[in-house]
Amino acid sequence: MPNASLISLDRVTLRRGGRVVLDGISLTFTEPRIGLIGNNGSGKSSLVRLLNGLLAADEGRVVVHGLDAREKAAELPRKVGFIFQNPDHQIIFPTVVEEIAFSLEQAGRTRREAAGEAKAALARFDRESWADRPVHALSEGEKQLLCIIAVLVMEPAVIVLDEPFSSLDLPTRRRLERLIAGLPQQVLMIAHELDAFDLYDRVVWLHEGRVRMDGPPVEVVSAYRDMVEAEAGG
Amino acid sequence: MISLYLAERTWLHGVPAGWKLLALALISLAVTPFDSLPLMAGLVAATLALYASLGRAAFAQVALLRPMWPLFAILIALHWWNGDILLGLVVSLRIVAMILIANAVTMTTRMDAMMDVIEPALRPLGWFGIPPRSVALAVAMMIRFVPLLFALWEALNESWRARTGKRGGWRLLAPFCIQTLRLSHHTAEALAARGGVFRGERR
Numbered sequence: 001m002p003n004a005s006l007i008s009l010d011r012v013t014l015r016r017g018g019r020v021v022l023d024g025i026s027l028t029f030t031e032p033r034i035g036l037i038g039n040n041g042s043g044k045s046s047l048v049r050l051l052n053g054l055l056a057a058d059e060g061r062v063v064v065h066g067l068d069a070r071e072k073a074a075e076l077p078r079k080v081g082f083i084f085q086n087p088d089h090q091i092i093f094p095t096v097v098e099e100i101a102f103s104l105e106q107a108g109r110t111r112r113e114a115a116g117e118a119k120a121a122l123a124r125f126d127r128e129s130w131a132d133r134p135v136h137a138l139s140e141g142e143k144q145l146l147c148i149i150a151v152l153v154m155e156p157a158v159i160v161l162d163e164p165f166s167s168l169d170l171p172t173r174r175r176l177e178r179l180i181a182g183l184p185q186q187v188l189m190i191a192h193e194l195d196a197f198d199l200y201d202r203v204v205w206l207h208e209g210r211v212r213m214d215g216p217p218v219e220v221v222s223a224y225r226d227m228v229e230a231e232a233g234g
Numbered sequence: 235m236i237s238l239y240l241a242e243r244t245w246l247h248g249v250p251a252g253w254k255l256l257a258l259a260l261i262s263l264a265v266t267p268f269d270s271l272p273l274m275a276g277l278v279a280a281t282l283a284l285y286a287s288l289g290r291a292a293f294a295q296v297a298l299l300r301p302m303w304p305l306f307a308i309l310i311a312l313h314w315w316n317g318d319i320l321l322g323l324v325v326s327l328r329i330v331a332m333i334l335i336a337n338a339v340t341m342t343t344r345m346d347a348m349m350d351v352i353e354p355a356l357r358p359l360g361w362f363g364i365p366p367r368s369v370a371l372a373v374a375m376m377i378r379f380v381p382l383l384f385a386l387w388e389a390l391n392e393s394w395r396a397r398t399g400k401r402g403g404w405r406l407l408a409p410f411c412i413q414t415l416r417l418s419h420h421t422a423e424a425l426a427a428r429g430g431v432f433r434g435e436r437r
Binding site for chain 1: 345381382417421436
């Protein structure tokens with residue numbers, strides 16, 4: 001019986017377009033806050049996409065909170081909430097309340113229930129006034145918050161964030177970081193803002209499809225920085 | 235033709251979507267057989283009065299007619315050529331009124347309310363294996379992405395002008411299509427991440 005509160009990748013290999021993106025990776029995530037760092041193309045985004053069935057491993061096994069990613073791919077989206085880099089790619093509906101209600105309908109609620117619960121969710125975040133707002137009128141930070149609310153209402157066990165701060169200013173980013181810090185879910189985050197991981201439990205550094213280093217944030221982040229500086233200098 | 239939903243509530247927001255769509259259908263049927271200039275001018279005036287009653291933000295949306303002036307100019311010119319400039323005016327005014335009335339409905343009706351009305355009409359599609367929910371989703375996404383695509387075009391135009399000093403025009407078409415495909419790829423992925431539209435098989 002697999003542990004219900006853990007993510008495990010066992011000798012996972014992923015190829016895309018003839019290129020090996022992940023090369024026999026084995027990782028077990030039990031910590032509540034995990035960061036993923038590495039250069040572009042190191043395989044970070046592909047790795048997190050294995051966790052909710054957006055990509056399927058060519059070799060090896062992925063288990064997410066008791067669900068085998070291959071056999072139970074259809075159940076993964078409710079277990080693993082995904083926040084993408086650009087909220088504009090993620091928001092599907094013209095108004096805020098519809099966007100949240102869609103998640104709830106995906107989780108099996110009727111349209112009427114979904115609309116009611118969506119408003120309640122906005123109220124929990126003190127954003128009741130947003131309900132009928134057109135999404136294009138929200139700021140980048142507000143859009144990102146909407147994406148998070150829309151994911152949280154599905155009550156996932158894990159939240160994956162793929163470079164969520166890219167288009168945010170510093171105050172908005174800080175607010176979002178505080179919000180993420182307070183979530184009860186297991187969080188797996190990719191970011192290039194390395195100080196965002198200061199309070200995380202663990203950081204994994206991916207390099208060319210392999211784990212280059214894995215450990216406490218301070219050590220891994222500074223080792224990564226050193227490598228980047230050395231390469232830039234040489 | 236698709237305009238933006240009006241965030242601030244007006245009295246027209248309170249009218250049920252079904253009534254608004256019915257009124258729209260009846261008005262467009264009713265005005266088609268008439269070619270009277272005073273009648274059409276009256277209809278346009280009444281429509282403008284409707285917009286005025288909805289507040290400043292609504293009235294500002296009359297500007298959506300601006301890109302259509304060339305069309306009206308051509309319409310009127312053609313009728314003038316035919317020796318009936320009056321008819322050209324009537325036709326143009328009718329189009330103006332219908333666009334504005336249709337827009338008044340879309341800017342005061344939430345997408346889900348609209349779909350609740352339209353979905354029963356889509357039900358026969360189910361007989362051909364097309365789920366009405368997917369159609370409803372497609373319509374909602376279209377409304378959502380129109381402003382986004384405008385913004386995308388503007389961004390491309392800006393980067394073109396930043397480097398050439400001229401407007402991009404038709405030359406932006408190819409990059410625009412590529413960017414739109416990229417956007418649709420990202421959105422499809424985000425939709426799949428939330429469980430997709432169809433349950434079951436997924437890569």
